[in-house]
Amino acid sequence: MDQQVIANGNCSGRVVEGPTNPMVTPLLTDLYQFTMAYAYWKANKHQERAVSPCGFDLYFRKNPFGGEYTVFAGLEECIRLIANFKFTEDEISFIRESLPGSCEACDESTSLFLEFVFHGNSLLILKRRTKYRIWQDGFFDYLRGLDCSEVEVYSIAEGSVVFPKVPLLRIEGPIAVAQLLETPLVNLVNYASLVATNAARHRFVAGKSKMLLEFGLRRAQGPDGGISASKYCYLGGFDATSNVAAGRLFGIPLRGTHSHAFVSSYMVGLVNLSSKLSSCLQSPDEIIDKSLRSADGSSSCEDLVSLAQTWLSKIQWSSSLRGIFGETNQSELAAFTSYALAFPISFLALVDTYDVMRSGIPNFCAVALALNDLGYKAVGIRLDSGDLAYLSCEARKFFRAIEKEFGVPGFGKMSITASNDLNEETLDALNKQGHEVDAYGIGTYLVTCYAQAALGCVFKLVEINNQPRIKLSEDVSKVSIPCKKRSYRLYGREGYPLVDIMTGGNEPSPKVGERILCRHPFNESKRAFVVPQQVEELLKCYWPGSSDKPREDLPPLKDIRDRCIKQLERMRPDHMRRLNPTPYKVSVSAKLYDFIHFLWLNEAPVGELQ
Numbered sequence: 001m002d003q004q005v006i007a008n009g010n011c012s013g014r015v016v017e018g019p020t021n022p023m024v025t026p027l028l029t030d031l032y033q034f035t036m037a038y039a040y041w042k043a044n045k046h047q048e049r050a051v052s053p054c055g056f057d058l059y060f061r062k063n064p065f066g067g068e069y070t071v072f073a074g075l076e077e078c079i080r081l082i083a084n085f086k087f088t089e090d091e092i093s094f095i096r097e098s099l100p101g102s103c104e105a106c107d108e109s110t111s112l113f114l115e116f117v118f119h120g121n122s123l124l125i126l127k128r129r130t131k132y133r134i135w136q137d138g139f140f141d142y143l144r145g146l147d148c149s150e151v152e153v154y155s156i157a158e159g160s161v162v163f164p165k166v167p168l169l170r171i172e173g174p175i176a177v178a179q180l181l182e183t184p185l186v187n188l189v190n191y192a193s194l195v196a197t198n199a200a201r202h203r204f205v206a207g208k209s210k211m212l213l214e215f216g217l218r219r220a221q222g223p224d225g226g227i228s229a230s231k232y233c234y235l236g237g238f239d240a241t242s243n244v245a246a247g248r249l250f251g252i253p254l255r256g257t258h259s260h261a262f263v264s265s266y267m268v269g270l271v272n273l274s275s276k277l278s279s280c281l282q283s284p285d286e287i288i289d290k291s292l293r294s295a296d297g298s299s300s301c302e303d304l305v306s307l308a309q310t311w312l313s314k315i316q317w318s319s320s321l322r323g324i325f326g327e328t329n330q331s332e333l334a335a336f337t338s339y340a341l342a343f344p345i346s347f348l349a350l351v352d353t354y355d356v357m358r359s360g361i362p363n364f365c366a367v368a369l370a371l372n373d374l375g376y377k378a379v380g381i382r383l384d385s386g387d388l389a390y391l392s393c394e395a396r397k398f399f400r401a402i403e404k405e406f407g408v409p410g411f412g413k414m415s416i417t418a419s420n421d422l423n424e425e426t427l428d429a430l431n432k433q434g435h436e437v438d439a440y441g442i443g444t445y446l447v448t449c450y451a452q453a454a455l456g457c458v459f460k461l462v463e464i465n466n467q468p469r470i471k472l473s474e475d476v477s478k479v480s481i482p483c484k485k486r487s488y489r490l491y492g493r494e495g496y497p498l499v500d501i502m503t504g505g506n507e508p509s510p511k512v513g514e515r516i517l518c519r520h521p522f523n524e525s526k527r528a529f530v531v532p533q534q535v536e537e538l539l540k541c542y543w544p545g546s547s548d549k550p551r552e553d554l555p556p557l558k559d560i561r562d563r564c565i566k567q568l569e570r571m572r573p574d575h576m577r578r579l580n581p582t583p584y585k586v587s588v589s590a591k592l593y594d595f596i597h598f599l600w601l602n603e604a605p606v607g608e609l610q
């Protein structure tokens with residue numbers, strides 16, 4: 001394929017846009033990828049696929065958060081990088097000038113430098129240093145012409161539920177390019193999958209019916225952390241984000257409430273109920289336009305402030321709510337009324353600035369009832385401190401009492417959003433205690449992945465020049481599985497995925513209804529026959545390079561999210577539970593098992609005891 005076409009992100013006639021984050025360039029890699037690329041180039045191992053075609057697997061070794069599943073995310077950004085992988089002249093100049101060992105003015109030859117010092121009367125040679133000309137020009141020409149037209153990428157679909165050791169991506173191509181891709185690809189998959197999994201776990205505990213809002217931008221690890229968190233939390237099952245930039249970039253629904261600052265910006269002194277209206281008017285934050293047209297436009301209320309005041313008195317003296325609260329905070333009431341005037345169709349108030357039950361809830365209800373008079377339905381409240389289980393139940397009781405007392409249908413169902421350092425554990429605790437929360441706003445613990453810092457994805461060479469490669473380790477979980485493999489998910493009679501199986505590239509695929517032996521890759525005694533009711537091949541071609549292989553589409557984020565939700569729902573419940581979940585089985589075919597262990601013995605030196 002025409003190199004220029006590939007370089008512009010065009011493959012199979014479809015243009016792939018560049019990475020979302022402009023910092024994702026071919027330089028976003030570790031130095032050693034360049035030194036290795038240079039060494040490959042020097043050894044003439046870099047150029048043609050035919051000379052040194054290789055396969056690298058990108059996978060992780062252990063599910064995060066003590067769980068037994070992971071959500072795979074980040075593929076689209078990987079393909080965007082690959083499709084647009086091209087060094088600019090500036091980048092090449094930077095590499096040329098800045099990489100250690102590079103020197104502008106050295107010639108082809110090797111020169112010897114001797115450093116001398118006088119020691120007494122004798123001249124001593126202190127050091128013999130040899131200065132090599134390291135980075136030869138041809139390498140920069142090579143980089144200049146480099147793109148991913150010789151690279152092929154096979155991947156599991158983004159949003160899939162995935163398991164340790166099974167390749168998420170396989171990169172095939174010239175080894176030097178694949179090597180340069182290692183760091184950015186691992187980077188793009190690692191956090192994306194970790195935070196998507198974290199989101200999915202929060203969804204699992206919260207339950208399907210709850211609204212989950214991602215509020216993490218301010219606490220995320222920098223701007224990219226914030227944007228990525230919003231994207232991948234949505235993918236993992238959150239409903240919306242407060243991050244406006246992410247809403248624009250990815251079409252994620254935007255949601256939000258207001259902060260304590262809005263409430264405390266109103267400064268009405270604490271006054272008794274009879275003088276509260278005049279006090280409102282004396283406030284530095286006085287509400288100038290207090291009028292509101294009714295929802296159907298047929299009438300108008302000239303003073304929503306006094307309408308809310310009237311309602312507050314009615315609530316205070318109502319038979320079912322009498323004695324629950326006394327004088328509420330009037331500046332809070334002013335703040336709520338002002339917010340309702342600005343957002344009559346979507347009024348939601350943060351009720352914990354002063355005192356939830358003695359002020360926030362009664363003030364909110366007064367304003368909501370005033371809106372109700374004008375045909376508007378308030379949305380609800382947010383609780384951001386205190387015992388969220390207890391307060392949500394008390395708030396619900398209050399709303400129901402209002403519904404009954406004043407005959408306002410639906411008032412009891414007012415939405416209750418909870419926030420404040422929420423995480424899987426607190427959601428679980430709330431469930432156990434019983435609560436009335438409808439929506440959760442979650443930030444810090446979600447986006448920083450507080451419970452686990454990284455997924456630990458790796459990128460390992462599995463084949464070169466048609467020769468399978470293995471990486472051995474004392475720690476058996478770190479031994480890589482060699483070969484360009486194929487992987488399948490086998491489903492059982494009840495529709496659940498039973499096992500993932502990896503086979504050699506040339507083995508026949510498992511067939512529906514045909515018994516196949518699935519072996520643990522490293523534990524001889526662990527094996528099982530499986531008769532699959534459905535067989536799903538996992539790795540599909542997402543970047544065919546210049547080959548004419550058909551290429552999978554990159555679906556919209558919403559579709560990826562739907563896939564994720566469907567896949568999670570299809571898992572057997574014991575794999576999903578939080579406490580001691582059952583590990584999902586990851587296996588290899590009998591042939592691949594034999595091959596791994598043959599190669600292992602072949603590569604591992606035999607020890608000698610003396």
Ligand SMILES: Nc1ncnc2c1ncn2[C@@H]1O[C@H](COP(=O)(O)OP(=O)(O)OP(=O)(O)O)[C@@H](O)[C@H]1O
Pocket residue numbers: 384385386387388389390419420421422423426429430433
């Ligand atoms: N019913 C509950 N069960 C378990 N954890 C809860 C419950 N209610 C709230 N939490 C959690 O307890 C923690 C309370 O945080 P913290 O000690 O900072 O109190 P706070 O309510 O925020 O107080 P402050 O008013 O000082 O901000 C939060 O992490 C919150 O999510």
Ligand SMILES: O=P(O)(O)OC[C@H]1O[C@H](OP(=O)(O)OP(=O)(O)O)[C@H](O)[C@@H]1O
Pocket residue numbers: 215216218219259260384419420421422441442443444445
């Ligand atoms: O608690 P998180 O899960 O991180 O969710 C986001 C938090 O951000 C806001 O707090 P804010 O920045 O006003 O600070 P504060 O709650 O710590 O006072 C909001 O009120 C939530 O409490």
Ligand SMILES: O=C(O)c1cccnc1
Pocket residue numbers: 215216242255256257258259382419441443
């Ligand atoms: O809209 C909110 O309520 C919000 C947004 C970000 C952080 N905390 C709360």
Ligand SMILES: [Mg+2]
Pocket residue numbers: 384419420421
């Ligand atoms: Mg908070």
